[in-house]
Amino acid sequence: MKRKSLSRQIYAYFLIVIVLSLVSVGAVSYWQSSRALDDQVKQYMEQMVDSANYQTDSYLQAYELLSNAFSSNSDVRAFMEIKPDDAYEYYVYSDKIKKFALASVESIVTLYKQLNMIYVTGQHGRSVIYENQNLFNFDPVLVQEKYTNLMKLTPSDGKIALLNMSIRAVDKGSVVTMARKVRGPSYGDENRGVVAIEIKLDELAKTWDRVNLGKEGFFFIVDDAGNYIYPRAMSQRNPQDELAARVLGSGNQTFLYKYNGEERMFVSRKSGYSDWNLVASMSVDELRRPVNTIRTTTLVVGLATLVIALWLSFRFGRSIIAPIRWLKDSMRETEKGNWQYIDGIGRADEIGGLIHSYNLMVTRLSHMIERVYEAELEQHKNQLELGETKLERQKAEFQALQLQINPHFLYNTLETINCYAIVQNSSEITEMVEAMAFMLRYSVQTNLEEITVANELNHVRNYMIILQHRTEREFEIDVAIPPSLLLEKMVRLTLQPLIENIFQHAFPDGVEAHHMIRIDARKEGGLFQVFIEDNGVGMPAERLAELRQKLEENRLAEPEEAVGGSKRGGGIGLMNVHRRIQMVFGEAYGLSVDSERGRGTCVTMTMPETVRPRLRGEGWAER
Template sequence: MRRKTLSKQIYMYFLIVIVLSLVSIGTFSYVQSSQALDSQVRQYMEQMIDSANYQTDLYLQSYELLSNAFSSNSDVRAFMEIKPDDAYEYYNYSTTIKKFAEASVQSVVTLYKQLNMIYVVGQHGRSVIYENQNFFNFEPVLDKNTFDYLMKMTPGNGRIALFNMSISKVDQGSVVTMARKVRGPSYGDANRGIVAIEIKLAELAKAWDRVSLGKEGFFFIVDDTGKYIYPSSMSNRQAGDELSALVLGSGNHTFIHKFENEERMFVSRKSSYSDWNLVASMPVEELRRPANTIRTTTLIVGIVTLAIALYLAFRFGRSIVAPIRGLKDSMRETEKGNWQYIDDENNRTDEIGGLIHSYNLMVTRLSDMIERVYQVELEQQKNALELGQSELERQRAEFQTLQLQINPHFLYNTLETINCYAIVQDSREINEIVEAMAFMLRYSVQTNLEEITVANELNHVRNYMIILQHRTGSDFEIDVAVPPSLLLENMVRLTLQPLIENIFQHAFPDGVEPHHYIRIDARKENGLFQVFIEDNGVGMKPAKLEELRMKLEQNRLAEKDEMKGARRGGIGLMNVHRRIQMVFGEAYGLSIDSKPGQGTRMTMTMPQTVKPKLRGREQQGT
């Protein structure tokens, strides 16, 4: 099996992290930008189509006013009652109506160019037709079939109706007709005829042409029967086809449809006035072109960034692995008895530089120690010859004791060396145990009782739990409910871990079960800071609890004589209690509440912000 080097592992980890980061950021930015652009384009198209819808309704309403004027005109209403063969009455009313039409149209300049013709026709078959700007040498005639169609399709309640038709064959497809039924002179009479106004779509289309939809976008109108009103290029499509059915079914919503082998977005708005459906369409590809540009740019930037990051990762990995390899080679030489030092040419001040310095210091001390041991051994051999065999044995025992008196700094360096070997050998379990043991040892040998933070104590408990889990082979988690605002509150060193250890030794004598828990909480109230350690173990009997409370009230550390015959758990609780008092005063300490079968609650009570009294006493003693 091919051995994995540390440099390759670092490089692979960097590669995974960088690729995941770039892919995540690129995908997220592309999706978000695409959605934002789609939303903006959709809003823009909706605003344009709403504006066109509003302009169209406003435009048609002006013609409705003209239609109202004609339908309510007394001459128009009287024309509906003339006899079919009365030539004089027909001439008289037709002349009057044409003059009224000309005056009405010329009074409103905006209607002049857009109006194609106005015609009034009654049930008697006679009609009056006014052609605006007539350049044709023929007289349009309204046949009976057209009249019957208009009478049938126009509402009888006085509302207008719009038709895509013209009585002139030349104007078919280029005008829209607005029709309204007209009653006779008496308001009680039934509808007698039709007033119709033909409007040029070319002029009306100027408002629609303002809808800017890019090079590939277009605008069209479908009436409520599915017939295409505008533009003329769409009029050859069959009424009620798939596209018009989707428009009529969508109402005022947006939909995507494949039109002429191209996927397009359609935004539809139905006019409540004309019952027309105004629709704007743009290709989806054109809509998403900016998003595709963003995607391409993101991809290029991501590739360049990845290349630079991999190069930096390679350099970073080499800067870490190279000194570790040198340290490994030097340690192999040291194993052979060659005390080889590592030259730190760059005078590194980081962790690796500290490791090199510690290694050199360890080699120096080991060399001196072995030299001293060698000298002592020679002296012991001489003394053994003089003092005899018993004295020689005693000297050997003292020599063995001397060998064990390695200072903590050497032990830290040794643990760090073991940790390096664990990292190089990719042994996660040894790495975790050694790191936890090193932190606990470094934390424990600081013998002063000065305050530290709750976070420090929790970290010490975490290292203890790591070692405990590897020793027992079972996982168990402690529920830490301390509010974040209290993590920097002061407390006494090495008070929390002994209480946790006491719980594991006494609260769960039959082993830790899934329903068991240990909870750590804290609060500040009335100038006091309290830390609670609670479990749901076997609890204490009342007699045992009372005995333990009496010992806590004696306010003293456990004596050596007591330690010989007492269980370690009680000693740990008393020492925690007394050490809190030695730092903060006699008013504080440890209190215990417990019920058999329900668990135990231990409370450490300390002031919020008070300088430790032990410091003051030491200053006074000095």
């Protein structure tokens, strides 16, 4: 089976993560920004149209007041009842109406400065016309010709009608007519005529021209009949064409429509006062121009980021794979019996630690093998008389044995030493070798079987056996752990380093008869706690505060701390044990220290409570 390159796998995973991240972030940001821009432009256009609509309605309502004054004037209503051939009555009422118009307009000249003309026409065929600032009286027949159309287009209930018409051809397209029917003197009479006010669109056009829709945008007005009111250039279009029909059928909704071969957005609002539909239009291409810019920028930045990220991932992969390959090649040479060392190149990370551990293992194995060979050669010196042939055969066997050395050779060597001790009837050596073998086997195991309190206590017992032989002093540890807690789970090699640190630092002047080490445990609140307490020299307050701060910060890379004293270094280290507990059970667990100068130290090891059921027949010690 072809092996997969780890560097290629790392590079592929980096590529997948980077591409997925860039694509997802770019797509979501582009989609969100384009939608936000579309909504913002649409909202802007709606606000512009609503503002123009409001100002237009306010402007027209001012002229409605003037129309109300004329339609309710008694002279105007009486004028509707004169006889067609009575010249005197026509003169009297027309003069009164003109004076009323002049007084009304001049009283608020600034309000009605865009007034083009006012005319009153009745069904009898007679008309009165007032042109703004002039009592202009042209042929009334011009008005009468439109009387039939005015009566048809004006509501019978007396409401205002805005008409796109004028009595003079020259004013067509530049004015709008506000007309309403007028009854006779009696309120029960039927409609007898029409009052019409022609308003110039110049002032309103200033309001409409302020609708800023960009270079390619425009604004126009369509009435309910499909006639184009504004701008003047569009008034030449045919009423009820396709664009006007789409506006009237949109129902104040935004819609897209292809106008003059270009896709455009139209925002329509119907006036609440008149029957006009105010419409703003912008090109879709112009609307999407910022979105296209965002898309282009996202693509360029994404590609540049991808190239840089791939280059960094390549460098990162090489920094990991190269030391692993060196270690792999060196282990192959070691398997052949060639002790191969690796240059760590000053690395301080985990890979540097792995290389350091490998070099240390090779050094120790080579030294131990040399010592075993020396012992075996010394033993066989007495057999030199057996002949050169036998000696050469033994050397050949030794060389073959050297080529077959592996990490398990150390266990076999210790067993050999134990056999010699048994033969020589040395119980001390046997006890020490057995304890050392158990400790080594327990220390180098890397499988993930559960480690219990009983296993750790057994490891401490073996350590104490060796320590007592080394110091030639008896010392007992007070173990007060209840039997029900012996099968609680722990982290491998956490208890013995703390005991070792106590011997090295809590009793700097040696172990005395009054010295004590006590191990206790309890379960409370879902936690399992192990207490290691001594009555040694303790720590000063400032040293204890510094140690507690480092435990909180997990400063594992600094020189390791000793338990029970102010000296640094020694053993596996307190910080090492604390961090390994956290790596197994989580950041909420680990070590805590309480100490008082001259009264001793107590280290508390906190772990989660075991939830599995206890099994019958579980052993106390691990072999």
